[in-house]
Amino acid sequence: LSDDFIVNMLRSDAAESVKVDVLNIYTNKVAEYSKSYGKAPTRDHRRQFMVSAWTQRAILHHIAEKPDLLDS
Numbered sequence: 001l002s003d004d005f006i007v008n009m010l011r012s013d014a015a016e017s018v019k020v021d022v023l024n025i026y027t028n029k030v031a032e033y034s035k036s037y038g039k040a041p042t043r044d045h046r047r048q049f050m051v052s053a054w055t056q057r058a059i060l061h062h063i064a065e066k067p068d069l070l071d072s
Contacts, residue, residue: 025053
């Protein structure tokens with residue numbers, strides 16, 4: 001893969017959609033924390049929320065593509 005390919009991929013509409021999804025999940029996590037604890041999350045909490053948001057988005061996307069995946 002060339003650098004140009006990667007840069008173009010990250011600038012694509014699909015990548016923008018992923019980033020928007022992750023940002024929405026992250027924002028909800030920060031808001032829920034602030035509501036629950038009455039203060040803004042620390043830098044470490046925000047970092048953990050970002051990792052969690054990326055992970056949650058990936059899981060939700062995978063489940064959406066294969067809805068029968070959870071049926072056992």
